[in-house]
């Protein structure tokens with residue numbers, strides 16, 4: 001539910017990072033915050049527990065400049081991935097325009113990815129949104145772990161598990177090292193903006 | 202589901218909030234939607250809060266409090282207010298989808314503020 005302010009010629013767009021607990025959603029935002037420090041004038045907001053798990057959400061406003069004369073303000077959010085926080089997860093999804101689904105490439109997390117995607121579909125449907133229609137990017141995170149001998153799911157398997165029906169653009173990434181974090185974000189912004197474009201006359 | 206408000210509507214809402222709230226001593230006021238988007242924001246020129254973060258947190262906070270209300274069997278809590286040493290913050294729902302947030306100091310009483318907020322909301326409802 002992007003908001004278009006014709007007076008200030010400004011558009012506010014909400015992109016939510018979704019995915020299983022400990023998958024790397026917060027790490028994505030932290031990397032973006034570090035990388036674009038000069039462009040982000042405010043602090044990143046993080047509501048978390050003592051153990052660094054997201055309790056409610058992280059929030060990062062991100063200006064991308066002008067598109068067709070409109071100032072575009074991207075608002076990045078993460079949800080808490082832990083299963084027990086579904087009520088707050090659903091709150092954060094309210095008014096979402098685009099989703100980045102951060103899957104965990106670790107073999108032991110295979111089931112968790114599937115459950116989280118299913119949970120996303122359910123939560124979107126409470127807002128009458130269709131997972132197949134909302135602009136979505138998949139990120140297969142933590143690929144750096146293969147160097148440490150940790151068994152990972154191949155992108156083919158992840159794609160088969162998560163993306164057979166969605167057919168969303170996907171990226172192998174390491175949020176920790178920063179590889180493909182920006183590519184994921186850029187893709188998400190571009191497909192989200194494309195779907196909003198008809199609003200920008 | 203995107204929505205747009207034109208120059209005219211935004212101008213009239215700003216005018217209402219300026220006259221009914223800022224001119225009477227409120228430090229900062231903003232109207233947001235439940236997704237955390239800012240629709241209108243005004244301040245008295247003396248403060249520089251990070252309103253985008255405030256808006257995201259206010260929407261989340263309001264959603265959390267509403268969910269708590271439902272769990273204890275209330276439809277909604279009628280007074281949403283945080284009191285500080287110098288600054289206070291007050292939330293008021295506008296129809297189902299919007300929230301008016303005001304930040305004010307010791308010189309404004311809560312009773313007076315609530316009255317003025319209610320008046321402003323009445324006028325804003327006509328526009329939204």
Ligand SMILES: Nc1nc2c(ncn2[C@@H]2O[C@H](COP(=O)(O)OP(=O)(O)OP(=O)(O)O)[C@@H](O)[C@H]2O)c(=O)[nH]1
Pocket residue numbers: 019020021022023024025026027028052053054055078079080081082141142143144145173174175176177
């Ligand atoms: N090796 C490696 N570790 C990562 C990567 N991304 C995240 N991590 C680590 O995984 C752990 C969890 O990362 P978070 O970003 O907090 O995960 P989250 O998805 O926000 O988790 P919740 O807030 O509980 O939903 C942290 O210790 C990160 O350092 C990655 O790409 N590679």
Ligand SMILES: [Mg+2]
Pocket residue numbers: 025026027053054078079080081
């Ligand atoms: Mg997190």
